[in-house]
Each structure stands twice: as structure tokens, then as C-alpha cells.
Amino acid sequence: MPSPRRTARQADLLERLVALLTAEGFSDLTLDDLAERLRCSKTTLYQLARSKQGLVVEAVKHYFRGATEAVEKRVAQTDDPSDRVRVYLTAVAEQLRPLSRRFLDDVAEFPPAREVYEANTRMAAERVRRLIADGVSDGAFREVHTAFVGEVAAATMRQIQQGELKARTGLTDAEAYEQLASLIVHAVSS
Numbered sequence: 482m483p484s485p486r487r488t489a490r491q492a493d494l495l496e497r498l499v500a501l502l503t504a505e506g507f508s509d510l511t512l513d514d515l516a517e518r519l520r521c522s523k524t525t526l527y528q529l530a531r532s533k534q535g536l537v538v539e540a541v542k543h544y545f546r547g548a549t550e551a552v553e554k555r556v557a558q559t560d561d562p563s564d565r566v567r568v569y570l571t572a573v574a575e576q577l578r579p580l581s582r583r584f585l586d587d588v589a590e591f592p593p594a595r596e597v598y599e600a601n602t603r604m605a606a607e608r609v610r611r612l613i614a615d616g617v618s619d620g621a622f623r624e625v626h627t628a629f630v631g632e633v634a635a636a637t638m639r640q641i642q643q644g645e646l647k648a649r650t651g652l653t654d655a656e657a658y659e660q661l662a663s664l665i666v667h668a669v670s671s
Contacts (some may be wrong), residue, residue: 562616606635
């Protein structure tokens, strides 16, 4: 879904909102807090969304939209199938690295934001499956059941997104994606 057309001021405000929320989380912030911290009026915030919950969802969508563009740009610069998988998952890790634990916990606890993260996780798992399938078809990877490898990636990504791997391994989301990249590339390599 394309982003709504925004004025330069609204785009800047949304960027600052994303920076604030990803650094500090959002569950403890009120609309008044956001207006004060962003040095704008609540009316200005209402131009982005009709409620604090709507602002959070807009910010999460905006963050992941930008992250997806950055990841795909990196993949487009890579030709080798193994490198494409590694670059893709490493770029995902890089995009997750600046997200505070508080923000990730708040996303996990707020169903509309969690749904955005889950949708992005599903798209990322599908992208990994396609990258593997491309590598198999190019002869760069051994014959593997790409749907199965994709499902393993998806399951791992869901555990990362839900904080389960962090709880069991101590790995941050970014570190877990880096480990997943290494595991998948080694598993499918000839």
C-alpha cells in the first residue's frame, strides 16, 4: 500500500516521530507527550493520524516501508545467489539494529503494530524463499525443497519477531537475523 501524500512538514514530522518511537517505545507516551517532544501541536499530529494508536501504526508502517526499500536496494546491487541471501538477511538485521528493545516490546504488545511487523516478517520469509529458489534454478545452490527452507526461515523470523529467540538465546533481533543468514547459506550451498 503506497504511503499517503504528505507535505514536506508532515514527512519531516513522521520521520521525527519514527525516530522517537523506535528509540524509546510508545506505550508510556501520551499524545500530549508526543506533541511536546516533537514540538508541534496535537492538531498537527492529527494530520498524520486520528489517534495515538493511529500514529503508532503509521510510524511502524513508515519504518518498515523504508527498511524494505533499503534492504531491496542492497540486494539489487548483488549478483551472486549466496551473497544475495546473505545480503538480504544481513540488511534486515541492519534495519532492525537501531530499534530499541522497548519499541520491539511495545510493538509485540500492541496488536495493530504487531500485525504490521508480522506482515513484514511474512514478506521477508517469502523473499528468502524466492532468493533460494532463484539460486537453485541458477545451479548455485543444491536441490532443496525451497518451500520447506522458506518455512524454516519464516518460523525462525516469527520467533525473532515475537522475542522468543531473544529470551532463549540472548541474541538481539539483528544478531539472530545474521545467524539465520549464515545457517541458510551454508545449508543450501553446493
